[in-house]
Amino acid sequence: MFVVVSVRASQEHFHGYLSRFLTEADVGLYVGNLSKVVVERLWERISSVPTSGAVTMIFSDPSREQGFNVVSVGDSARTAVDIDGVTVIAGLPGRATQKLYNSR
Template sequence: MLIVVTEAVPPRLRGRLAVWLLEVRAGVYLGNVSRRVREMLWEHCEALMEDGNIVMAWQTNTESGFDFQTLGKNRRMPIDHDGLRLVEFFPVDGENLP
């Protein structure tokens, strides 16, 4: 299972994701694709996202049962804590956003 959530991305990227995944809500895509297709979709996200932000999550054989990656500015950033992927929140003012 693959989940992609987008915010403020251009229509051409949303259209590209909709070719491979089902858009169940505005900017929320679901699908069951191979690792190769997932990586190809991520490359498209990197190339076409402009000023938006994206999170991609997928099922995997880890302690938590899933993995995820993010792209773009967002208050929530993934961190690794003793092998677990967690989410760190930056302050509301956004001054420390990467």
Template sequence: MPSMTVLSTTAVPDHIRGALTRWMTEPAPGLYVGTLSARVRDELWRVVSASMGEGAAVLIHPEANEQGYALLTAGERRRIPIDFDGLTLVAFRPEEFMEDVEAPF
């Protein structure tokens, strides 16, 4: 069953932006919203996360958990999602460690 999906991108290649606009609406630069099936959503996320380059992306979609949504990230980000007893919380990495530490997701 299709469900609301939100994808936010920063500095992604143009061909990724084009692929996303085939399936989703871009109401603001780098912000994509659409009603997608799980199969289409997962395939788009696979393409986006594999083609990140210097960019970053965050995907939020409904999920059967306590929060009611799942949060996925790709690329280098200062904010990283952390699972805390089944809840996804967002932690900040200190800027001086950004180059030395890899994100867990």
């Protein structure tokens, strides 16, 4: 199954761990083709590591309507919400207002 992992603000050893399984296409962006068991165990490890940033994993999932699934952990401005089998990315309330005031 195809996997994409986006990592933001994490420790260096965590990047090294992901590089064992995936190819770093850009800074903090990892891609690869892994078995279902490896993806599940990789996500268990990712979600158990404390991070001040955020990690998002997108992987192929033929059981879902869109053919993929999105899971994330950490401090992110967006969250994946499942609505009747369709994944929708939702922004956190007030985030746009906060960005507007911070840019002034």
